[in-house]
Amino acid sequence: xxxxxxxxxxxxxxxxxxALVALGYTMVYGIMGLINFAHGEVVMIGTxxxxxxxxxxxxxxxxxxxxxxxxxxxxxxxxxGLGWSLERVAYRPLRGAPRLTPLITAIGMSIVxxxxxxxxxxxxxxxxxxxxxxxxxxxxxxxxxxxxxxIVAISAATMGxxxxxxxxxxxxMAMRATAQNPAxxxxxxxxxxxxIAAAFVIGSALGALAGVMVGSxxxxxxxxMGFMLGLKAFTAAVxxxxxxxxxxxxxxxxxxxxxxxxxxxIGDLTGGxxxxxxxxxxAFVVLIGVLMFKPSGLFGEKAGDRA
Amino acid sequence: MKNxxxxxxxxxxxLIAVALIALPFVAGMGGQAxxxxxxxxxxxxxxxxxxxxxxxxxxxxxxxxxxFYAVGAYTWALLAxxxxxxxxxxxxxxxxxxLVACLFGVLLGSPTLKLRGDYLAIVTLGFGxxxxxxxxxxxxxxxxxxxxxxxxxxxxxxxxxxxxAGSTPFLGLTLTGAHKYYFLLVALAILVxxxxxxxQHSRIGRAWQAIREDEVAAKAVGINTRNIxxxxxxxxxxxxxxxxxxxxAMQGFVSPxxxxxxxxxxxxxxxxxxxxxxxxxxxxxxxxxxxLPEVLRYSVTPVQMALFGKTLxxxxxxxxxxxxxxxxxxxxFKPNGLWPAPESRRPAEAxx
Numbered sequence: 001x002x003x004x005x006x007x008x009x010x011x012x013x014x015x016x017x018x019a020l021v022a023l024g025y026t027m028v029y030g031i032m033g034l035i036n037f038a039h040g041e042v043v044m045i046g047t048x049x050x051x052x053x054x055x056x057x058x059x060x061x062x063x064x065x066x067x068x069x070x071x072x073x074x075x076x077x078x079x080x081g082l083g084w085s086l087e088r089v090a091y092r093p094l095r096g097a098p099r100l101t102p103l104i105t106a107i108g109m110s111i112v113x114x115x116x117x118x119x120x121x122x123x124x125x126x127x128x129x130x131x132x133x134x135x136x137x138x139x140x141x142x143x144x145x146x147x148x149x150x151i152v153a154i155s156a157a158t159m160g161x162x163x164x165x166x167x168x169x170x171x172x173m174a175m176r177a178t179a180q181n182p183a184x185x186x187x188x189x190x191x192x193x194x195x196i197a198a199a200f201v202i203g204s205a206l207g208a209l210a211g212v213m214v215g216s217x218x219x220x221x222x223x224x225m226g227f228m229l230g231l232k233a234f235t236a237a238v239x240x241x242x243x244x245x246x247x248x249x250x251x252x253x254x255x256x257x258x259x260x261x262x263x264x265x266i267g268d269l270t271g272g273x274x275x276x277x278x279x280x281x282x283a284f285v286v287l288i289g290v291l292m293f294k295p296s297g298l299f300g301e302k303a304g305d306r307a
Numbered sequence: 308m309k310n311x312x313x314x315x316x317x318x319x320x321x322l323i324a325v326a327l328i329a330l331p332f333v334a335g336m337g338g339q340a341x342x343x344x345x346x347x348x349x350x351x352x353x354x355x356x357x358x359x360x361x362x363x364x365x366x367x368x369x370x371x372x373x374x375f376y377a378v379g380a381y382t383w384a385l386l387a388x389x390x391x392x393x394x395x396x397x398x399x400x401x402x403x404x405x406l407v408a409c410l411f412g413v414l415l416g417s418p419t420l421k422l423r424g425d426y427l428a429i430v431t432l433g434f435g436x437x438x439x440x441x442x443x444x445x446x447x448x449x450x451x452x453x454x455x456x457x458x459x460x461x462x463x464x465x466x467x468x469x470x471x472a473g474s475t476p477f478l479g480l481t482l483t484g485a486h487k488y489y490f491l492l493v494a495l496a497i498l499v500x501x502x503x504x505x506x507q508h509s510r511i512g513r514a515w516q517a518i519r520e521d522e523v524a525a526k527a528v529g530i531n532t533r534n535i536x537x538x539x540x541x542x543x544x545x546x547x548x549x550x551x552x553x554x555x556a557m558q559g560f561v562s563p564x565x566x567x568x569x570x571x572x573x574x575x576x577x578x579x580x581x582x583x584x585x586x587x588x589x590x591x592x593x594x595x596x597x598x599l600p601e602v603l604r605y606s607v608t609p610v611q612m613a614l615f616g617k618t619l620x621x622x623x624x625x626x627x628x629x630x631x632x633x634x635x636x637x638x639x640f641k642p643n644g645l646w647p648a649p650e651s652r653r654p655a656e657a658x659x
Contacts, residue, residue, distance in 0.1 A: 029425070035428070055359045083578070090635055092638075094638065094639070095640055097638075097642035098360075098642060098643060098644075099641075100368070100575075100579045101579065101638050101642045102638075103579070104575070104576050104579045104580060104638050105635050105639070106636070107572050107576060107634065108631045108632065108633075108634030108635035108638070109635060111627055111628075111631030112354060112628055112631035112635065113630055113635070114627075114633050115624040115625070115627045115628040115631065116624075116628060118621065118626050119620055119621060119625070119628070123374075123621075123624075136461065139597060143339060160612065171436040177395070185356060200653065219538055231432070231436075231568070234429065235429060235433065238425075238429045242425065242426075277440075277443075277444055278438065280440055280442060281436075281437050281440050281441075283433070283460045284432075284433030284434070284436055284437050285433075285632075286431055287316060287429065287430065287433055288418065288419075288430050288434070291419075291422055291426055291430055292421075295422050295423070296426065297426075299337065
């Protein structure tokens, strides 16, 4: 039972990160129907930028917590700029192109960003300096650290803020309207280009936040880290029903928990036949299972004929 | 097709034939490595044409296509290597490989038929990853795939006593292993291209296109959409399986590393960049995207040396950087691909 609770906590932490990244995928997808494959790389750039900034500031004698905050702000700003330019330079010229064209562009941008990061930061693993004191708590037989608490709390607060933005502001209303029907929305005086740019910028900001969290959680970063993270997050978005904000959040958390439980129990369940190195399979098996019964995800609208 | 035997097209075909025969010897002047690059380009043509059936003809976005390539490669590796001590002949393994891949295609296809568009894409992606992860880990408790180390010492192709590894003298020329595989690949490629051309204009090909344009309408005119979609998966998969088998024999070595997601994505990029659903375009896309990284591999360092007198930027990442930019730029200026199908036969959404 202790292991069970422990794995739930670990899964919740990982899941919060997935959820933040998944939001970036789902917002862009909901509005323009594009799988933005380069989003994982945006997250990676966020982590690496924050490592550089934090490293410099700590080297200059700033306390770790404050340096972390500065690193976060710089990473968020850089990624917002990156997201905006991606949309402006790569995707905007492709409005009205065949559906798979922007997908290939996204793949191309993903390759470009990854290799750019490798040129700038090198091909070695970088260590992320610890930002928060290593305090650990004990509750009902489970252990968790301050970093884990911070990740879950900040994610929850950010997602709450995002929901307010989407459901309580004019920009949010414009975004929802464009997602529902771009043509009619633009007839109502909504500037579709602005809305799409906003989706990219907000998604990238969330991605940068997630990137800093991943970095400080695992204390390690690498120019290839964005790919698998992005893939898992995208899986989470689909699991929840892509295009649906709440779906992406719940899908992310659910995926994190399923993975953690899967890794913890797969050995027992299969009598030792499959070990915990099958962890990565869980995400996909669950996804396929869910989609067989609910073809548009757990919380997706019924029969979305988006294709 | 009606001008098939006119003097002009006969002359054209003869010219192509001469070019195809001369190609490996011309490429060989730059070293054996270039013949191997040409061979891989042909393998990618197989893969791209196979995926084109699923994505281009039937309009089903498949991001896990490389799994079938992997299945074909491992089938060959297991049936013709010391790993299980089996050494079956080519004409037995190649069809078995195609069949096994075909079964995997149906296995993937049947539960996913209900899904549309991008939901299908992510499930196929997951399927590809699952296959790769199993290959990576099926070395315990029973050693089937030998895990991340992969399977080595795979038998080369051998037809009627002619071994494809090593050199053989032929009409005063020395044919190396790469040369022989080239001719085998070209023969297979011609077969694959002809099958694809015939398929496209067959009843099945038209049914695929109908499904691509409008599945509901296709169903309404009496097309059994379930079976026809399954058939697309199965046929695409068997081409992948054959390509995988030849790959395993040619390399003499397979490991899960060769079958990662990025490979699936590359093959998809070949199809889309060349011109989805248009066979000559897909072939062009496969050739360009498989040769370009190699050309860059050999040119990035000398160019840097000539410009700056030293290597400023790591050549490997610079090469991939240029490659990524090339993808982006082609899509920017040729959104329908480099050599798209004529307007009337293009997917409806392309002209919308």
